[in-house]
Structures are given as C-alpha cells and as structure tokens.
Amino acid sequence: MRPPKQAPKTSQHIGIEWATHMVWPDDASHKHNRGRLAVVSGGPLQTGAARLCAAAGQRIGAGWVSLIGEPAAALMMAHHETERLILARMPDHTLLDLLYGFDALVIGPGLGLSPQCHKDVVSVLTGFDRPIVLDGDALALVAQDGVSGELGQALCARQAPVILTPHQGEFERLFPQANPSVKLAATLECAKLYRTLLVNKGHQTIVATPQGRIGLSQSTTPFCASAGTGDVLAGMIGGLLAQGLEPFDAACGGVWLHSQAANRAGPGLIASDLIAHLPDLLNELAPSPLKRANPPADHP
Ligand SMILES: NC(=O)C1=CN([C@@H]2O[C@H](COP(=O)(O)OP(=O)(O)OC[C@H]3O[C@@H](n4cnc5c(N)ncnc54)[C@H](OP(=O)(O)O)[C@@H]3O)[C@@H](O)[C@H]2O)[C@@H](O)CC1
Numbered sequence: 001m002r003p004p005k006q007a008p009k010t011s012q013h014i015g016i017e018w019a020t021h022m023v024w025p026d027d028a029s030h031k032h033n034r035g036r037l038a039v040v041s042g043g044p045l046q047t048g049a050a051r052l053c054a055a056a057g058q059r060i061g062a063g064w065v066s067l068i069g070e071p072a073a074a075l076m077m078a079h080h081e082t083e084r085l086i087l088a089r090m091p092d093h094t095l096l097d098l099l100y101g102f103d104a105l106v107i108g109p110g111l112g113l114s115p116q117c118h119k120d121v122v123s124v125l126t127g128f129d130r131p132i133v134l135d136g137d138a139l140a141l142v143a144q145d146g147v148s149g150e151l152g153q154a155l156c157a158r159q160a161p162v163i164l165t166p167h168q169g170e171f172e173r174l175f176p177q178a179n180p181s182v183k184l185a186a187t188l189e190c191a192k193l194y195r196t197l198l199v200n201k202g203h204q205t206i207v208a209t210p211q212g213r214i215g216l217s218q219s220t221t222p223f224c225a226s227a228g229t230g231d232v233l234a235g236m237i238g239g240l241l242a243q244g245l246e247p248f249d250a251a252c253g254g255v256w257l258h259s260q261a262a263n264r265a266g267p268g269l270i271a272s273d274l275i276a277h278l279p280d281l282l283n284e285l286a287p288s289p290l291k292r293a294n295p296p297a298d299h300p
C-alpha cells in the first residue's frame with residue numbers, strides 16, 4: 001500500500017531564510033529608489049509612536065521616510081527629526097494627496113480614534129494602491145466597525161496588500177469570537193475573515209495569510225513587553241514593504257529582525273534599542289562587498 005500523501009507544508013518557524021528575499025543597495029541606488037515609506041502621525045502630543053515607527057522603517061533600509069501630521073504635530077516632529085522628512089497636512093490636503101509617490105504606508109501608531117482618523121483609514125484602504133501596515137489605533141477603528149462595517153468591508157474588498165499587526169488586546173477586539181487557547185487556529189480564521197495578512201503578536205507571534213500560509217516565532221525575550229516595541233515592528237515591516245519585499249516575506253523579515261534585536265538588547269530593553277541593534281544585524285546579513293569596513297588592526 002502506498003503511504004498517504006503528506007499534507008502540504010504551510011506552517012514553519014520563522015528563521016533566517018526570509019533574508020534571501022532582502023533587497024540590498026547597489027551602485028545604481030539612490031534614496032528615491034530604495035523605497036519611500038510614509039508614516040501618519042497622531043496629534044502634537046502623540047507623535048512618539050509614529051516617530052519610532054518611521055525611524056525603524058528608515059534603519060531597515062527605506063531610502064526616504066516621511067512623517068505626515070497636521071501642522072501642530074508636524075511642528076512638534078520637526079523639533080525632533082533630522083533624517084525623516086516632515087509633511088504638514090494643511091486643511092485643504094487630503095491624506096491621499098500627500099501619499100502620492102510613496103511605496104508603502106504605516107498608519108495607526110498613536111493615530112487617535114476621531115471621526116477624521118476613521119475617514120483617513122477608509123481613504124487609504126480604498127485609495128492608496130501600495131502596501132499598507134495597519135497598527136495601533138487603526139486596528140481599534142477596524143474593530144469598532146466590525147467585519148461588516150465600513151472599514152471591515154474596505155479591508156475585504158482591497159486588492160493591494162495590507163498587513164494587520166494586532167497585540168492580544170487588539171486581536172480579541174478584531175475577532176471577539178476567537179478562542180484564546182488556540183491562537184494559531186484563531187489567527188488563521190481572522191486572516192480569512194478580513195482577507196488580509198495578519199501578524200498576531202505576543203510571546204508567540206504568528207504570521208498568517210488568508211490562504212493558510214503561516215510563520216511562527218516564539219524565541220523573543222519577554223523584555224520586549226515595553227511600550228513602543230510594536231510601533232517599531234510596524235515600521236520594520238513597512239520599511240521592508242517599501243523596498244519591495246512580498247508581504248509575507250516583509251512580515252516574517254520584520255518579525256525575525258525584531259526578535260533578534262530584542263534578544264541582543266535583553267534586560268533593560270526599551271523600544272528605540274531595537275532600532276539601534278538593526279545596523280549590526282543587517283551587517284551580518286549583507287553580502288560581503290556591502291559589509292561594514294573593519295578598522296585596521298592597529299586602529300586605536
Ligand atoms: N511612544 C508612544 O507614543 C506610544 C504610543 N502608543 C499608542 O498608544 C495607543 C494605545 O495603545 P495600546 O497598545 O495601549 O492600545 P489599546 O487599544 O488602548 O489597548 C490596550 C488595552 O488592551 C488590553 N490588552 C490585552 N492584551 C494586551 C497586550 N498583549 N498588549 C497590550 N494591551 C493588551 C489591555 O486591557 P486590560 O487587559 O488592561 O483590560 C490594554 O489596556 C495606540 O495609538 C498606540 O499606537 C503605544 O504604541 C505605546 C508607545
């Protein structure tokens with residue numbers, strides 16, 4: 001008797017393999033063709049989450065990263081930012097006007113929950129045809145609407161890629177019928193329901209597509225449970241998307257680099273430490289000619 005056919009391998013631990021999809025710069029690279037990432041900020045007292053996110057997107061390789069905010073928030077960001085470009089959204093600007101030319105978008109960290117924020121998330125889901133990461137308050141707005149509400153329907157109808165990055169609380173609000181004791185099955189069901197790629201975070205992080213492809217990661221230090229680390233993950237994934245990685249590879253790459261950076265930071269970790277560990281990690285992955293130059297042996 002012939003052995004039964006093996007089930008297709010759809011689930012795997014997220015290891016270094018994703019890095020074969022990494023995009024590296026070459027002699028023809030310039031800042032505008034290495035990926036342009038936009039991050040939408042909240043109001044003037046809530047710019048920190050978006051700034052962490054944007055910094056992570058730039059460190060992971062996007063060549064041009066902009067932070068978008070209403071004038072008071074833009075001014076606040078301009079006081080802090082050096083490498084990120086600030087776009088002030090004047091009253092006559094729509095968000096889509098400002099997104100022209102960007103390769104990827106992150107919206108949600110520190111965004112707020114106002115009717116205008118709701119409108120903005122609807123407008124990007126229906127009108128921005130490049131990959132989007134929805135995190136933080138954007139997920140709260142989707143959960144408020146439910147799958148049959150305006151945002152849920154916009155997600156289901158969207159053709160271009162979108163990645164949702166909920167923590168456990170956000171996941172339970174997005175998918176209240178979930179049984180928390182079966183996280184993998186619940187994540188898959190939720191990805192199918194919203195027809196979108198999901199990164200369900202926590203001690204065990206699960207990447208799941210509506211088609212049933214899965215990546216698992218559970219080797220991250222619990223010191224990662226610190227405010228802002230999720231914003232950094234959203235920025236890492238956004239930065240990889242802006243560079244042209246396929247959504248599943250960008251999600252797995254972001255999760256892997258984030259967990260490696262967290263493990264290197266260890267006790268005392270705060271969110272910006274994850275960004276600081278990216279250059280060493282990327283240097284280890286880079287092809288030989290692109291690796292950092294070693295100082296001469298007699299260098300002080
Ligand atoms: N630098 C900055 O400016 C930062 C700004 N940030 C911004 O703040 C905004 C609010 O963000 P948020 O994460 O607090 O989200 P929110 O929707 O209020 O849900 C929180 C509630 O959910 C529950 N909960 C259950 N499990 C949970 C879990 N695993 N992880 C977390 N929560 C869990 C728990 O409820 P409890 O269990 O306590 O009843 C908890 O009270 C958002 O815009 C974000 O981007 C942050 O990114 C930080 C850095």
Ligand SMILES: Nc1ncnc2c1ncn2[C@@H]1O[C@H](COP(=O)(O)OP(=O)(O)O)[C@@H](O)[C@H]1O
Pocket residue numbers: 136166167201202203204205220221222223224225226227228229230231232233258
């Ligand atoms: N106990 C834990 N062990 C490992 N990683 C964790 C743990 N708790 C949280 N994390 C990770 O930390 C990050 C927290 O994300 P999130 O709660 O969205 O942060 P924030 O919204 O404050 O930026 C996620 O990447 C999550 O996987």
